[in-house]
Amino acid sequence: MTSFAHAQPPEHGNPRQKSSLLDVDSLDLWLGNRQILESVSLSLAKGELVALLGPNGAGKSTLIRTLAGELPAPARRIHVDGRALEQWSRAELARHRAVMPQKVDLQFPMTVQEVVALGRPRENAAQRQRIIRALLTRLDIAHLETRLVPTLSGGEQQRVQLARVLAQVWGRPDPRLLLLDECTSALDPAHQQQVFQQLCQLAREGFGLLVAVHDLNLAAQYADRLILMKDGKVFADGLPASVLTVPNLRDVYGLHSRVELLPEGYPLVIPQTPMRSDSAYLTRHELPQEGLTDETPHSIV
Amino acid sequence: MHTEEARRLPAPLAYGALLALIAAAATLAISSGAYPVTLQDLARMISGGVPNDATAQFVLWEVRLPRLLLGLLTGAALAVSGALLQGLFRNPLADPGLIGVSSGAALAAVAVIVLGGSGLAGWTALTGRWALPLAAFIGGTLTTLLAWRIAHRQGQTNVALLLLAGIAINAIAVAGTGLLTYHADDNALRSLTFWTMGSLAHAQWQDVWLAGPWMLATLVIAPLLARPLDAFLLGEPVAGHLGYSTAWVKRSAILLVALGVGAAVAVTGLIGFVGLVVPHLLRQLFGAGHRILLPACALGGGALLVLADCLARVIVAPAELPIGLVTALLGGPFFLALLMRNRFS
Numbered sequence: 001m002t003s004f005a006h007a008q009p010p011e012h013g014n015p016r017q018k019s020s021l022l023d024v025d026s027l028d029l030w031l032g033n034r035q036i037l038e039s040v041s042l043s044l045a046k047g048e049l050v051a052l053l054g055p056n057g058a059g060k061s062t063l064i065r066t067l068a069g070e071l072p073a074p075a076r077r078i079h080v081d082g083r084a085l086e087q088w089s090r091a092e093l094a095r096h097r098a099v100m101p102q103k104v105d106l107q108f109p110m111t112v113q114e115v116v117a118l119g120r121p122r123e124n125a126a127q128r129q130r131i132i133r134a135l136l137t138r139l140d141i142a143h144l145e146t147r148l149v150p151t152l153s154g155g156e157q158q159r160v161q162l163a164r165v166l167a168q169v170w171g172r173p174d175p176r177l178l179l180l181d182e183c184t185s186a187l188d189p190a191h192q193q194q195v196f197q198q199l200c201q202l203a204r205e206g207f208g209l210l211v212a213v214h215d216l217n218l219a220a221q222y223a224d225r226l227i228l229m230k231d232g233k234v235f236a237d238g239l240p241a242s243v244l245t246v247p248n249l250r251d252v253y254g255l256h257s258r259v260e261l262l263p264e265g266y267p268l269v270i271p272q273t274p275m276r277s278d279s280a281y282l283t284r285h286e287l288p289q290e291g292l293t294d295e296t297p298h299s300i301v
Numbered sequence: 302m303h304t305e306e307a308r309r310l311p312a313p314l315a316y317g318a319l320l321a322l323i324a325a326a327a328t329l330a331i332s333s334g335a336y337p338v339t340l341q342d343l344a345r346m347i348s349g350g351v352p353n354d355a356t357a358q359f360v361l362w363e364v365r366l367p368r369l370l371l372g373l374l375t376g377a378a379l380a381v382s383g384a385l386l387q388g389l390f391r392n393p394l395a396d397p398g399l400i401g402v403s404s405g406a407a408l409a410a411v412a413v414i415v416l417g418g419s420g421l422a423g424w425t426a427l428t429g430r431w432a433l434p435l436a437a438f439i440g441g442t443l444t445t446l447l448a449w450r451i452a453h454r455q456g457q458t459n460v461a462l463l464l465l466a467g468i469a470i471n472a473i474a475v476a477g478t479g480l481l482t483y484h485a486d487d488n489a490l491r492s493l494t495f496w497t498m499g500s501l502a503h504a505q506w507q508d509v510w511l512a513g514p515w516m517l518a519t520l521v522i523a524p525l526l527a528r529p530l531d532a533f534l535l536g537e538p539v540a541g542h543l544g545y546s547t548a549w550v551k552r553s554a555i556l557l558v559a560l561g562v563g564a565a566v567a568v569t570g571l572i573g574f575v576g577l578v579v580p581h582l583l584r585q586l587f588g589a590g591h592r593i594l595l596p597a598c599a600l601g602g603g604a605l606l607v608l609a610d611c612l613a614r615v616i617v618a619p620a621e622l623p624i625g626l627v628t629a630l631l632g633g634p635f636f637l638a639l640l641m642r643n644r645f646s
Contacts, residue, residue, distance in 0.1 A: 070538050094544025101538055107393060108534045108589035118532055119543055164535075168543065 021046045021175050021208035022067070023079040029066055029232075036062045038232045044210055046175060049203040051219035052212040053243075054229030055253050060212040061102055063229070064181045067210070068099040081175045098168040102181040102212075104161050112136070112144045112152075112160050119168030131170055135163045138198055140191065154186040162195065166202075178202070180211045184218070196222040220244055220266045228252055241267045310586050312593050319600040323373070326607040330369045333611055335619055336360045368504040370513070372610050373603035375501070375569050376579075378516035378561040380602025381523050383576030384583075384595055385554045388530040390460055393584070397562045397576040400467040400555065401444035404474035406566040407497055409440025411478045414493045415485045433496075434511055434567035441563030444470050449555055460537065460551070499572035499625030501610050512564040519561030520599050526554055527591035534589060572625045574632030575602055581639065 022044040029037035037059050044050050052060045066073045069085060078085040080097060098119065106115070116132050136142040139159045144152060149160055162183050169176045180199075184192045192215070199209055200222055213219050219226055220240040228236040228243050230252045236243045244267045249255045256272040310318075332338050342357045382397040390399075397403060413436045417425045425432040448470050452463035478497070485493055529550045532540035541547050565572070579602045580594065587593050606624070609631065613622040 065538070068538070068542060070541065090541075090546060091544045094542065097542075099538075099542040101536070101542075104535050104539060106535055107391065109584060110531075110534065110589045114531075114588065114590055115535070118535070118539075 020044065020079075021048075021081055021177055022210065023082075024063075024067070025077055025079070027063075027066065027073060027077045029062065029071060029073060031062075031071070036232050037066065040229075040232070040234055042227055042234060042237060044177075044208045046208050047203050047206050048224050049199055049209045049211065049222060050225045050227060051223035052210060052227050052229065053214075053216065053219055054235070058229040058252075059232040060229055061181055062232075064099070064179050064210070064212055065101075068097075068179055069093070080177060094168065095172050096169065096175055097177040097179070098165040100161055100165045100178075100180040100183050102185075104157075106149050106157075109148050109150065111146055111148055112141065112163075113146065115149050115160055116163045116167050119164055131167060132163075135166050135170065138166075139163050140194060155188060155191060158183065158186045159191070159195070169207075174206050176207045178207055178209045178211075180209065182212055182214065185214065192218055216244060216249075216269045220268070221264075241265075244269055309588050312587065315587055315597065316600070319597060319604065322604040323600055323607075326604045326611070327369055327373075329611050330372065330607050331361065331365050334360070334365065334614060338365070363506075367506045367509050368501050368610070369607060370509050371504040371568065372501050372607040374509070374513055374516045374520075375565045375572065376575055376602035376604070376606025377599040378519050378565045378602075379572065379576040379606070380579035380598040381520055381595055382558040382561045383602075384580035384591070384598045385523055385526070385530070385558055386576075387580055388533055388591060389551060389554045390464060391534060391536065393581055394577070395464075396573075397558055398471070398571075398573070400463060400558065401448045401470040401474065402441040402559050402562045403566055403571055404471045404478070405444025405447075406437040406441030406563055407571055408444075408474040408477045408481075410434075410437040410496055410567070410570070411481050411493055412436065412440075414496065415481045415489050430507075431511065434508070437567035438512075438515075438563045441566055442559045444474060445555060445559040445563075463555075495623055496570040497625075498623030499570035499628075500621070500623050501569055501606075501613075502621050504568070508568040512568040515560045515564035519557045522553075523557055524592065524595045526550060526557075527595060530554070530591045531589075570623070570625065572606070572628055574628045574636070575606055578632045578636050578639075579605055581636070 020043045022042075024040055024042045027037055027040045028035065040059075040063060042050075052063065054060050062071065065071050067078060067085075073085065075086055076084045080088060080093070085093075113132055116135065117128060120128050120131065133142065133145070136145055139162060141156060141159050141163065144156060144160070149157060152160065162180070165178065165180070165183075169178070178199075184195050187195060196218060199211065203209055203224070211219075211223070223240060225238060226236075226240050226243040227234055228248060235252055236248055241261060244259055246257055246259055249257045249259070249269065256274050258270045258272055260268045260270065262268050328340070331343055332340060336356065338357050338361055342354060343361065346358060346361060379397060383395070386395040386397060386399060387393055389395075410433055413421055413424065413433050417432060421432075424436065428435050448463055448466040451466040452459045482490065482493060529540055529545040529547075532543045532545055533547075533550065537547050540550065562576070580598050583597045583601050584594060587597050606628070609627045610624050612631075613624045613627045616622055616627070
């Protein structure tokens, strides 16, 4: 269901609904004189994987940072498990909610194991070791366990950070909420698939996941629901096929595209070069022909 | 390089090595000097026996022992403070001097040295023989608080702003110190120079009692911040997500550094490089985890400063070099070598 935030509220139920893990109710955020978020409403249920989409500067990261408590949100606009965010104690929240920032820059010689262990409470060393091993295996970085994080590639570091985030809420009682800001942006396609398969698995285990992502097809393939943002507002919120439409992509990204509904049930976005009838395209591509001589092979055009 | 495993010394082994280093440094510091004190004298004194040499007893008890203790405490406080700030700023090149504490202490101390007989006569009359260390301690703590005030907005401490404020305040304090030297007579100038390069030469028990508790407090309390500081290495937001109160961590770390370094500078003058080099070096050996790093810095910093003090006493014997000169002469090239190695490997 496509909806326009300023015209009508998203249609996915009452924000105070009991089974809901995360509720945002017309959240505004101002930083200085600039309004970064405008009347953002959304909800996330337990067991749901929701992808947050939108062009650069649409407010995805700001929204995630606000939900993570990094930026000062107005009171009672954000509810986690039915309780206002400001009523959670820091420690309590850390047991139920983990956050992966867009960028983590570590310059100190810490090993993969040490970084992943940061989120673990004081516990039996053997148990900690077992949990860390299991997470590293899930993310295909078990072989890096004793390596120093700053010596790893960008994609490996990203998976280490994801393992750290998962370790924080691993084995905790529900509710468990993950806020992930571009957790696969540095990964190769195979690892992107692998990580999203793991995220889906987590959703099946009862986690709620809000994942900011740029790859439309990855989002369509794995997310239960997509939230498309533009200029700090929710532009569309709904099933992948209803959000990833040609007009939506044009209006939000200025992207020319073809969208096909795959037999698997989710849409595939194929970005298009503007069509030949586009006058700007014709002019740009046919101008050189005027200067062609007989000797110039036509194949260069 | 990219397939390398992290190479670390096992903690017990590395701690053992540091303790052995401290023992060696202490023995050297006790026995070397103008008056020969043998290890037998030392053993006899420790076991409570009657010393056969009253002078040896005096030298040991009134000169070398307070000097040794002050060296150990000062080195430890400087190194631990360096480790705290490097963790807090997420910058392996941060130094305790960075947030203004050293230069503020220096400015206050120099003011007392130069103006003690004139403009600040009231202060010297009031505080007597404590005039210099007290002024230095207060000066150091005040400048740190000032830098912190500037960086503190709406309940948040902006760490980058704190660093910049520290740099600016440093520059002002150094300029102030420079101005004061124009007013100094020869005598004041000599003691001023000596003080700004640091020295343990005049260490007495009263210095240990005056500054020791503050430095000890820093050493004992700092490890309580180990876990949140580990999280800080990934950035302040991550520490917040992990459930730590970042405001509290920052406040505590800065306060500990102000007290520890303020007290150290107050009784020994400015001693550079210990706070920078020791944590940096030990991090390569022990890893960056603060639970192991902070105690290691206390041991390593103490040992290094005592060894440097031994050198300061012998290089130009019977005269003495300021210890800050020795640490800079040793630490500077060493640090450069470390940087070059990291760059080219």
